[in-house]
Amino acid sequence: MYKILITDPLSEHGIQQLLDAPDVEVVRQPNLSPTDLLSVIGDYDALLVRSQTQVTAEVLAAGKKLKVVGRAGVGVDNIDINAATEAGVVVINAPDGNTVSTAEHSFAMLMAVARNIPQAHKKLTEGTWDRKSFQGVELNNKVLGIIGLGRIGTEVAKRAKAFGMTVLAYDPFLTEERAQKLGVTHATVDDICRQADFITVHTPLTKETRHIISSREFAKMKDGVRIINCARGGIIDEKALYEAILTGKVAGAALDVFEVEPPVDNPLIGLPQVVVTPHLGASTVEAQENVAVDVSGEILKVLRGEPFKNAVNLPSIPAHVMERLQPYFTLGEKLGHFLAQVTVGSIQEIAITYSGELTDVDTAPLTRTVLKGVLSFRLGEEVNYVNAPLLAKVRDITVTEKKSAHNRGFTNLLTVTLKTTQQTRTVAGTRLNGYGARIVKIDDFAIDVAPEGYLLYIHHNDRPGVIGRVGSILGSNDVNIATMQVGRRDMGGDAIMMLSVDKPVSAELLDTMGELPEVKSVTQIEL
Ligand SMILES: NC(=O)C1=CN([C@@H]2O[C@H](COP(=O)(O)OP(=O)(O)OC[C@H]3O[C@@H](n4cnc5c(N)ncnc54)[C@H](O)[C@@H]3O)[C@@H](O)[C@H]2O)C=CC1
Numbered sequence: 001m002y003k004i005l006i007t008d009p010l011s012e013h014g015i016q017q018l019l020d021a022p023d024v025e026v027v028r029q030p031n032l033s034p035t036d037l038l039s040v041i042g043d044y045d046a047l048l049v050r051s052q053t054q055v056t057a058e059v060l061a062a063g064k065k066l067k068v069v070g071r072a073g074v075g076v077d078n079i080d081i082n083a084a085t086e087a088g089v090v091v092i093n094a095p096d097g098n099t100v101s102t103a104e105h106s107f108a109m110l111m112a113v114a115r116n117i118p119q120a121h122k123k124l125t126e127g128t129w130d131r132k133s134f135q136g137v138e139l140n141n142k143v144l145g146i147i148g149l150g151r152i153g154t155e156v157a158k159r160a161k162a163f164g165m166t167v168l169a170y171d172p173f174l175t176e177e178r179a180q181k182l183g184v185t186h187a188t189v190d191d192i193c194r195q196a197d198f199i200t201v202h203t204p205l206t207k208e209t210r211h212i213i214s215s216r217e218f219a220k221m222k223d224g225v226r227i228i229n230c231a232r233g234g235i236i237d238e239k240a241l242y243e244a245i246l247t248g249k250v251a252g253a254a255l256d257v258f259e260v261e262p263p264v265d266n267p268l269i270g271l272p273q274v275v276v277t278p279h280l281g282a283s284t285v286e287a288q289e290n291v292a293v294d295v296s297g298e299i300l301k302v303l304r305g306e307p308f309k310n311a312v313n314l315p316s317i318p319a320h321v322m323e324r325l326q327p328y329f330t331l332g333e334k335l336g337h338f339l340a341q342v343t344v345g346s347i348q349e350i351a352i353t354y355s356g357e358l359t360d361v362d363t364a365p366l367t368r369t370v371l372k373g374v375l376s377f378r379l380g381e382e383v384n385y386v387n388a389p390l391l392a393k394v395r396d397i398t399v400t401e402k403k404s405a406h407n408r409g410f411t412n413l414l415t416v417t418l419k420t421t422q423q424t425r426t427v428a429g430t431r432l433n434g435y436g437a438r439i440v441k442i443d444d445f446a447i448d449v450a451p452e453g454y455l456l457y458i459h460h461n462d463r464p465g466v467i468g469r470v471g472s473i474l475g476s477n478d479v480n481i482a483t484m485q486v487g488r489r490d491m492g493g494d495a496i497m498m499l500s501v502d503k504p505v506s507a508e509l510l511d512t513m514g515e516l517p518e519v520k521s522v523t524q525i526e527l
């Protein structure tokens with residue numbers, strides 16, 4: 001039974017699938033203090049938050065069983081992503097569910113600041129019929145500058161075009177083709193500052209975007225420009241904005257987000273030119289339901305070991321790539337785990353070669369599964385798909401991945417070589433249509449073994465009677481042999497035996513077999 005802790009208010013309908021899941025226990029504790037969160041998090045497999053809960057390095061360290069943190073929304077600035085990656089905790093967000101709501105809110109804010117709607121509303125509700133103080137401006141034929149043309153920026157651009165605005169957009173990933181397709185003009189931040197009547201930002205808050213609009217930028221702007229920030233506080237320098245409003249450079253600003261939330265003694269709030277909302281961009285019934293549904297579904301997949309797509313600390317895998325790779329995930333992990341068990345010495349290098357139908361797909365996610373398989377043998381539960389590359393890196397293990405045309409007649413072939421301080425060993429596996437995964441090569445020996453359960457890998461001299469002697473030792477000790485495969489280099493030379501047995505074999509029995517004169521080594525492997 002997986003235990004999931006929810007610490008922020010989330011749509012009831014959105015989390016229904018968690019409440020209905022037979023393998024999940026959901027505990028809702030909104031408004032948990034940071035100290036209380038630290039004291040309870042150790043019991044949970046998953047933590048589900050919106051934006052209030054701060055998922056700090058301490059919380060992640062205390063969450064000994066934690067496998068996934070889900071954020072019902074886009075921005076993950078309330079989660080320590082580096083600490084999560086180090087702890088092997090997957091961080092999931094819901095990037096699509098609140099796009100339209102936030103774009104609509106941004107547009108509502110743009111219109112509110114163009115027509116002074118909140119200020120006029122306030123005056124009238126206070127009893128004053130004032131038609132002189134609130135003259136606004138039209139949007140038609142005005143220039144809107146958008147900084148950050150991702151999901152939300154794009155939706156804002158579409159709405160602006162419908163209102164007859166000219167759109168200038170800056171985004172490091174914006175291509176000329178895409179700009180043309182959207183009917184926007186590809187611009188620089190400088191162009192936007194100089195030409196726009198309205199400027200709206202839709203980037204995440206990063207080192208690069210912090211104060212991307214500050215005094216220097218305000219100085220370049222047209223007099224009477226209006227500024228909208230429904231992304232993150234800090235993208236626009238609040239102090240510089242305050243001064244630009246006082247000097248009259250900026251005619252108005254609409255802010256949904258603030259450098260400190262909730263704002264404390266923020267002088268912008270209360271200025272008659274400033275329209276504010278308390279971080280409401282995603283606060284619609286639809287967005288909250290969407291993000292809760294998305295993140296709940298993804299959390300279940302992570303917990304159940306199924307493929308998931310919205311991890312913030314893992315590269316995202318497009319659905320068509322995932323479809324092709326998924327059948328190989330277990331094979332990759334088992335090959336890695338197999339090698340780790342038959343190899344002695346400190347690991348220096350892990351080399352993975354993909355052949356056959358694996359050559360034309362991005363195999364990086366598959367490499368993670370191999371690394372997990374190799375490292376988890378010694379590092380245990382601590383290793384997962386998230387932190388496996390990092391754990392290899394901090395141990396100075398070189399990981400190489402290559403594609404090769406040599407598929408040895410298999411439609412797909414995954415070959416893993418482990419180089420340690422003492423030896424270099426190789427194992428290759430494939431997926432046979434209708435038969436599942438198979439190990440088809442160990443070092444130079446061709447073999448055909450299903451990588452599952454308890455296996456005995458016996459290295460011996462190819463002499464008559466060895467197989468019988470091994471069989472009778474196991475049989476007389478009540479160990480049933482399920483399958484047996486043998487392989488040899490030359491007649492009478494080096495040979496291997498691979499037995500799958502129904503239960504683990506004791507260390508004494510392994511020693512007894514190892515003492516047979518023709519036997520060089522006996523290794524028990526659990527897959
Ligand atoms: N007010 C609210 O309630 C909400 C706020 N947000 C905020 O909106 C932001 C944008 O959300 P989405 O559009 O879904 O994200 P997105 O990832 O689709 O778009 C962000 C865009 O910013 C661009 N960008 C990054 N650095 C940049 C730079 N230095 N200059 C210009 N562009 C840059 C990226 O290339 C990307 O295209 C989120 O990061 C989040 O902080 C999101 C949802 C709700």
Ligand SMILES: O=C(O)CCC(=O)C(=O)O
Binds near residue numbers: 050073076098279281
């Ligand atoms: O309403 C919320 O949860 C905040 C939404 C938000 O800022 C985001 O998704 O990045």
